[in-house]
Ligand SMILES: Nc1nc2c(c(=O)[nH]1)N[C@H]1C(S)=C(S)[C@@H](COP(=O)(O)O)O[C@H]1N2
């Protein structure tokens with residue numbers, strides 16, 4: 593008979609409190625799914641704010657930058673987690689180096705199609721795991737999951753991972769985004785269950 597401490601199941605350490613693992617990939621957002629023409633001539637990514645060199649990237653420009661793979665787990669505030677996602681894209685910190693941040697840059701505001709916005713501290717944007725992803729599971733993102741480019745900020749609840757990204761703003765001041773203004777927590781750490789702003 594074994595009276596030792598029962599070893600915790602690996603997933604127990606890996607999944608934040610009150611999350612359930614799913615093998616599907618749910619689609620969640622406010623507003624409409626944008627559809628772009630195949631050549632993406634109407635799509636670009638603007639980088640502005642507290643930077644030395646504001647920039648406007650075409651999708652081709654981004655594809656010419658170093659490409660990075662990231663494998664991580666995502667946690668949606670509605671309660672599902674999806675493990676072992678394989679993303680490919682550009683390291684968020686690479687974009688920051690290209691535009692050269694001013695010392696005043698302390699927050700990052702991600703702007704999506706239709707004016708949808710989310711905010712995070714600069715340190716979180718600069719983490720090694722934060723990507724601007726164009727692929728998931730070896731395939732180009734589908735329109736529903738953010739084609740052609742989405743943020744992936746895996747250490748925060750998944751609402752911070754803006755789909756259909758169109759602009760990155762480096763800001764001196766924090767600017768709560770769509771969900772953050774509508775009652776969600778401003779930071780959203782899933783390990784501390786920072787779900788709502790009054791938690
Ligand atoms: N542009 C945009 N990005 C968004 C959202 C949104 O409404 N608009 N919703 C967020 C939320 S709440 C979640 S949980 C994830 C869902 O991503 P998925 O549909 O790829 O699972 O996207 C995030 N990114």
Ligand SMILES: [Mo]
Nearest residue numbers: 620668669751
């Ligand atoms: Mo969400």
